[in-house]
Amino acid sequence: MLSTRHLLGIKDLTEEDLHLIFETADNFKEVINRPIKKVPSLRDITIANVFFENSTRTRLSFELAEKRLSADVINFSSASSSVKKGETLLDTVNNILSMKVDMIVMRHSSPGAPHFLSKHINANIVNAGDGTHEHPTQALLDSYSIRERLGDVAGKKVVIVGDILHSRVALSNIFALQKLGAEVMVCGPNTLIPRYIRDLGVKVELDIRKALQWCDVANVLRIQMERQQTKNFPSLREYSMYYGVNKELLDSIDKEITIMHPGPINRGVELTSDVADADNAIILDQVENGVAIRMAVLYLLAGKNG
């Protein structure tokens, strides 16, 4: 049984929780590869996907996971909602809950928004990303994909490359990987490395070549232009020259590195196409695993209502 009623962040989970989610996801991975990819577990549950920020992959993945579990699903996006008319977050969610919704999957631009909600409402809450804070299901599927590819996460060396400063994926990944016994390094321009990141017990490397020589897995992040109010590097072209992962760079390193990316990829910026589409890139596996992981999370959280 999970130690928590909500999935607000990886920080709140125990190592046992992570293993339970992975083991449950193993079974759901088998389910989503059956001729009929649906089980009736959540048939009496209604889930609201409440997205106050744009999302393609995460929202589709959650929606598919919910439908594979036979849940009733309603979708809400702030762009076409009464939030534009001045309604508060709590009022919006309470109105949705009045329609007898059991679970809320929420993405919000404000860090801590799902934590705030969890103190005021009774439904299970799943954080689908809160600003630059956490994105727990992405970290779960990333670690799960490493486990699937390399057999285990413990003892592996993982470098997270790129825009660490604005990345909720990076923070959740650091928590998940460390709980599972991996060594974590971050690599990127100094301006995109948070000042106190070493306090989390991660290594910092500014040279991409040295970082790649050190690691078993490179999780390459997208440059998040939408979150940057000031220029943290001169140009995308320069960033790509110094921190882009390309085939020439990987060929110059005498070992095979597993390449990951949470998507969407800016091809030619953080990854070149020949790297993104290579056999050692598990980017599409991450997407497939995302559905199984989210099914596991929803199933385990829903089961706690009993």
Place this chain on the structure above:
Amino acid sequence: MAKINILNSKRLDITISRLSQQLIENHGDFKDSVIVGIQKSGVLLAERIKQRIKELADLDIPLGKLDITFHRDDFRRRDSPLAPNKTEIPFIIEGKNVILVDDVLYTGRSIRSAMDAMMAFGRPSKVEFLTLVDRKYSRHLPIEAKYVGKTVNSIQSQRVIVEWNEQGFAEDNIWLVNQ
């Protein structure tokens, strides 16, 4: 806690032989027949049946393992969700005669879940159910076994415990336990 032995190792072996012979009688060369064991104990029984048919008739029958956790009707009615086991059905069920196997038939709810779970793998031509122990007068659903190892009269406060050698027990035993 009073324990009554329903079947000991020797009698269980005889029962498995009888059930296997009944299957051979009804399924002949097993050309379109498959065995599907329900996780967990049903799989152990199914493996024994498969092995015994191999010994008796030199036939190698396809065996599948079916987990019913995600199809149970008591989800969210327990304190916590049950941990699922592996489903492995390495053959097409479509058009086959399926022999569904479980160790104990009690309320019938597990079998209902199993039939629901099985339909995700296709539409069988026919489904038969084999059980080692049939707890009579306990059914919640209109489900009966075609092949029965032993029928017992039991009350709700009693439990049937099946101990398999494969699970680490010194020998096979089936007990009726007063809780």
